[in-house]
Amino acid sequence: MPTSAISFDSRMSDPFTTIDQFIKGLLIGLGLDAAVTDIVLNIVGAVVLGSVVGAVAILLIWAERKLLARIQDRIGPNRVGPYGLLQTVADALKLITKEVLIPKGADRYVFIMAPMVVVAGVIGLWAVMPLAPGLIGSDINVGLLYIIAIGAIGTLGIIMAGLSSNNKYALLGAFRTVAQMLSYTVPLILALLIPVMLAGSMGMSTIVEAQGSVWFIFLAPLAALIFFISSMAEVGRAPFDLTEAESEIVAGYHIEYSGMAFGMFFVGEFIHAYTISALFTVIFLGGWQGPGVESFPLIGFFYFILKTSVMYFVVIWVRGTFPRIRIDQMNAFNWKFITPLALVVFMVTAILDKLVIEAGFNRTAVHLAANALIVLGTFFLLRAHAASLRRRLEVTDRPQVQQPEAASD
Amino acid sequence: MTVPQIIFLATAAVTLIAALMVVTVPRLVHAGLWLILALGGIAVLFILLENGFLAVVQVAIYIDAIAILIIIAVMLTRAVMSDTDPQINRMWLASALASLIIMAGLLVIVSQAPDASRGPLVDAEVGLDALGRALVDVDGFILPFEVASVLLVAALVGSIMVAMTPTRGD
Amino acid sequence: MVPLSWYLTLAAALFAVGLFGVLARRNAIAILMGIELMLNAVNLNLLAFWRYLWSDNLTGVVFIIVVLAVAAAEVAVGLALIISIYRRRSTVVVEEIDLLRW
Numbered sequence: 001m002p003t004s005a006i007s008f009d010s011r012m013s014d015p016f017t018t019i020d021q022f023i024k025g026l027l028i029g030l031g032l033d034a035a036v037t038d039i040v041l042n043i044v045g046a047v048v049l050g051s052v053v054g055a056v057a058i059l060l061i062w063a064e065r066k067l068l069a070r071i072q073d074r075i076g077p078n079r080v081g082p083y084g085l086l087q088t089v090a091d092a093l094k095l096i097t098k099e100v101l102i103p104k105g106a107d108r109y110v111f112i113m114a115p116m117v118v119v120a121g122v123i124g125l126w127a128v129m130p131l132a133p134g135l136i137g138s139d140i141n142v143g144l145l146y147i148i149a150i151g152a153i154g155t156l157g158i159i160m161a162g163l164s165s166n167n168k169y170a171l172l173g174a175f176r177t178v179a180q181m182l183s184y185t186v187p188l189i190l191a192l193l194i195p196v197m198l199a200g201s202m203g204m205s206t207i208v209e210a211q212g213s214v215w216f217i218f219l220a221p222l223a224a225l226i227f228f229i230s231s232m233a234e235v236g237r238a239p240f241d242l243t244e245a246e247s248e249i250v251a252g253y254h255i256e257y258s259g260m261a262f263g264m265f266f267v268g269e270f271i272h273a274y275t276i277s278a279l280f281t282v283i284f285l286g287g288w289q290g291p292g293v294e295s296f297p298l299i300g301f302f303y304f305i306l307k308t309s310v311m312y313f314v315v316i317w318v319r320g321t322f323p324r325i326r327i328d329q330m331n332a333f334n335w336k337f338i339t340p341l342a343l344v345v346f347m348v349t350a351i352l353d354k355l356v357i358e359a360g361f362n363r364t365a366v367h368l369a370a371n372a373l374i375v376l377g378t379f380f381l382l383r384a385h386a387a388s389l390r391r392r393l394e395v396t397d398r399p400q401v402q403q404p405e406a407a408s409d
Numbered sequence: 410m411t412v413p414q415i416i417f418l419a420t421a422a423v424t425l426i427a428a429l430m431v432v433t434v435p436r437l438v439h440a441g442l443w444l445i446l447a448l449g450g451i452a453v454l455f456i457l458l459e460n461g462f463l464a465v466v467q468v469a470i471y472i473d474a475i476a477i478l479i480i481i482a483v484m485l486t487r488a489v490m491s492d493t494d495p496q497i498n499r500m501w502l503a504s505a506l507a508s509l510i511i512m513a514g515l516l517v518i519v520s521q522a523p524d525a526s527r528g529p530l531v532d533a534e535v536g537l538d539a540l541g542r543a544l545v546d547v548d549g550f551i552l553p554f555e556v557a558s559v560l561l562v563a564a565l566v567g568s569i570m571v572a573m574t575p576t577r578g579d
Numbered sequence: 580m581v582p583l584s585w586y587l588t589l590a591a592a593l594f595a596v597g598l599f600g601v602l603a604r605r606n607a608i609a610i611l612m613g614i615e616l617m618l619n620a621v622n623l624n625l626l627a628f629w630r631y632l633w634s635d636n637l638t639g640v641v642f643i644i645v646v647l648a649v650a651a652a653e654v655a656v657g658l659a660l661i662i663s664i665y666r667r668r669s670t671v672v673v674e675e676i677d678l679l680r681w
Contacts (some may be wrong), residue, residue, distance in 0.1 A: 035412065110442065141534045145465045152473035156445065159480055163438055171484070178481060185473075201534070417581045421589045428593055428616050432600030444612050447593075451619045454589075457581065458613070458630045463643060467622075470647050475654045482608050482658045486665045490587060497603050498674065504602030512595035519587040525631040526580065543637045550641045555646035562673065564652030568659035 020133075049137055050123045053275075057267045060274055061088045064316050071320035095376050098259035107164035114164060115257065115264035117157030122272045124150045125378065129278055130205045132288050132301035138370065143204035144192055147279065150187070153236065155181045158253050165256040173252020176327060177240060183334045184233035187226050190342035194223040195283050205297070208287035216282040219367045222345045222374060224284040226338055231276040233330070237315065239322035241329060277311035285311070302382075313369065345374060417457055424450030435496045437487075439481040448472050461531055462537055593620035600658035605672050607661045611654060618650050 021043065026035040062077065062085055069076025077084030102111055127137040128146050140146060155178055162174020196202050198209035198219055217224045233240040254265045281287060285307045288300030310375075325333070348370050356366050419523035430442050448471040455464035498504075530536070543549035593616060600613025622643050629639030665671055668678075 038423060039412075107438075110439075140461055141537055142462050142465050145462070145469065149469035150472060151463050152469070152477075155477060157471070159477065160442070163480075175481075175484075178477065181478070182474075202537075204535070411580065414581050417585060417592055421585070425589070425592055425596070428596040430613055431616060432596055432604065432609070435607060441611060443648060444615065447616065448619060450625060454586070454623060455626060458586075460625050460626060460640070462631070463640065466644075466647065467639050467679055470614070470651055471619070475651060478658055479612060479615075480655055481606060482661060484664060486608065486671045493602070496605055496609065498605050501603040507602060508595040508599040511598060512591055515591035515594065516588065520585055522584055522587055523632070525583050525591055527631055528634050530630075540640055544641065544644075553641060553645050557645050558619060560652050561648055564655045568655040571656070571663050572659035 009165055016250070018036055026123070045137060046127070046275045049126055053123055053126050053271060054267070056274065057271050058088045058092065060270045060312070061091075061267075062224050064270065066314045067313070068320050071317070071384040092263065095260050096262040099263045100215065100259040101256075102161060103166055103256045105166040107166070110160050110164035111256075111263070114161035115261050115268070116253075117160060118154050119268040119271070120267050121150060121153030121157060121266050122275055125275050125279070128204050129275075130282060130287055131304055133293060133300065134296040136205055137378050139203060139205050141203045141206075144196055144202045144207070144283075147204075148189055148192065152181065152185065154268070157232050161257070165227075165253070167253075167256050170253050171253050173255070177236060177253060179327075180236070180240065181234055181241070184230040184333065187334065187338045187342040188230040188234060190339070191223045191227040191230065192283070194220045197350060197353060204287075208282060208289060211286040211289055213290070213407045214364050215284065216284040218364055220284070220339070220345070220349060220371070221368070222371045223349070224280070226342050226345070227284070228280060229338060230334075231279070232315070232318065233334075235276055237269075237273055238319040239325050240330065242324055242327055274308070274312055280307045280311050281307040315350060333354075341374075341378060350373065415456060417454070419458070420453045424454070424460045433497075437496075438480060441476060441483055444479065445455050445472055445476045449475060459533075461533060462540070583627060583631045586623060590620045590624040590627070591616075593623065605666075605674060607671050607673050607676075608658070610673065611657050611661075614653070615650065618646060622646055 023044070024037055029033065029042060065085070065087070066076040079085040100112075102108060109127050112304035125147055128140060128143040130136040130139075158177045158181075159174050162170045163178075165171070195207055195216045197217055199207040201207065201210075210216075238368060254262055257265060281304060285309075288304045290299065290303035293300045293303070349367065352366055352370050353363075356363050424447050427443045427450060430443040431447060434443065436438050448467065451467070452464045452467040452472075454463075455467055544554045545551055597613045597616030597620060600616060601610050604610050604613060625639045625643050625646070629636075633639060661671055664676060668676065670676065
């Protein structure tokens with residue numbers, strides 16, 4: 001486990017390091033040499049992290065179903081266990097006992113591997129997630145780049161599912177997903193470049209440490225919004241769930257999957273949504289930063305979970321209240337609106353940050369003002385666009401009406 | 410045999426087998442998936458060469474972009490060339506011979522390579538910082554960097570122009 | 580420690596395999612895959628030489644970055660050409676794309 005800049009004054013304040021030291025002592029006592037011990041500890045850490053993330057999904061699915069039910073004025077699961085808490089466990093048991101059907105003409109090995117690739121691509125993201133001060137799977141210096149690279153592996157799994165299922169709806173869903181994911185990666189990366197510039201590093205723990213005084217959401221609110229929207233599209237959640245629209249392409253790429261193979265796609269999507277919330281927390285909400293972290297690093301973990309859960313609530317909220325968009329709207333929104341906006345924000349932030357550091361102004365105020373100006377400019381551009389659209393519509397619809405006065409309202 | 414050597418041999422075996430499958434399997438979609446495995450093996454080798462940045466870039470560019478584009482192109486053009494058609498041309502024996510001769514020649518040159526050992530490496534963060542500065546340094550590599558960016562823009566515009574559906578009179 | 584010659588041998592083998600794919604395959608997309616393998620072999624060679632012989636010099640790494648950019652551009656244009664040919668002549672077999680032979 002890498003050492004962090006924070007000094008630990010007592011062993012009890014950081015149980016993770018204590019456990020780490022304990023296991024290391026135990027293994028060396030058994031006669032293993034230090035290199036092997038490190039490898040064993042890394043494997044143990046990876047297994048523990050992956051299992052915890054997988055187990056959290058059970059809670060997530062329950063929370064999401066309960067919240068969605070409340071948003072839609074229903075009660076939600078309430079039969080199995082207190083408040084229906086065990087509903088997901090029952091569902092998982094049902095899925096595990098069901099047979100995994102492999103359709104005729106399907107590409108057997110690719111078909112079986114696809115859900116694994118999807119889940120592995122999501123869980124792999126947690127390797128660089130800073131959970132608490134000094135508690136991070138692997139503190140590589142290209143953490144954000146790793147997130148982008150591994151996050152797109154899921155696309156591969158979806159292609160594999162689509163092309164191996166031997167089903168036209170699966171193929172259509174896979175094509176939609178790939179189009180959506182590839183195009184929304186562009187604003188996602190542009191939005192992620194801004195916190196990298198502000199922190200001066202791509203390492204995840206460095207980014208968190210750089211937010212000690214001011215969270216990046218106050219320095220770059222537009223970048224945070226763009227990241228949130230495009231990562232929702234990457235996950236394929238509502239309103240971007242046209243990749244698995246039941247009413248259009250009957251569930252898309254996972255139409256032929258049954259049993260736990262389907263369950264893995266399902267769980268993978270929930271973990272991905274939670275991972276996106278965690279990423280938003282780390283990059284824009286200060287990760288484990290909060291009052292009292294210096295003396296008790298363990299509190300940082302609770303701050304992290306708390307902020308992530310709040311973000312996850314927002315994700316569910318968006319899912320419950322927005323209608324699904326059409327595929328042409330999805331493409332137009334990306335290429336004609338969010339990508340140019342991300343480019344503008346990126347360039348303005350790059351130039352301003354350089355000037356601010358040299359001139360010594362208040363960094364937060366300058367960035368906030370610049371973001372507000374960009375929002376105003378975008379707003380006026382959109383108004384002008386809407387006015388011209390309205391004028392054109394009125395001209396074609398009712399040619400007898402004389403000069404329309406759309407610009408006045 | 411040390412741990413890095415075992416990792417190297419395993420990765421090299423996987424990469425080579427995957428590469429062989431890429432050029433021999435009849436189903437092109439499978440060839441694309443094997444290509445991804447081979448590219449992933451190269452990324453692992455980059456990590457063994459202690460350049461994590463290039464390994465991650467390799468995954469991001471080759472696997473996430475290039476391999477997926479290739480698989481999509483295979484799926485888009487699948488109708489004309491069914492997987493039962495011969496995938497290898499008449500000259501495959503001559504091709505194999507030529508490849509083997511070139512490989513033999515390369516191996517002769519490789520056997521004359523100096524037996525170097527790894528020197529010390531600067532800290533990864535410092536090395537990445539130096540790379541970033543060198544790419545935009547006038548005394549460094551700003552010309553190749555800018556030429557590469559112009560090339561990418563040209564490729565972007567050119568591929569859109571080439572692949573656009575012919576509208577009329579074409 | 581892995582000797583430098585192991586990397587060079589692997590790169591040579593990978594290059595030969597890719598070359599075989601380029602020479603023997605009939606499908607244009609498969610030929611592109613072979614070219615990707617060859618480019619990767621070159622990248623592996625460059626990085627191995629950088630690590631073992633010139634690790635204080637950034638030229639090798641910059642060269643790899645340029646190769647990556649060229650590979651991305653090549654695949655984009657190459658696939659666009661293949662899709663375009665497929666639309667006009669409904670074939671992706673290189674032996675049948677022979678309009679310019681005469």
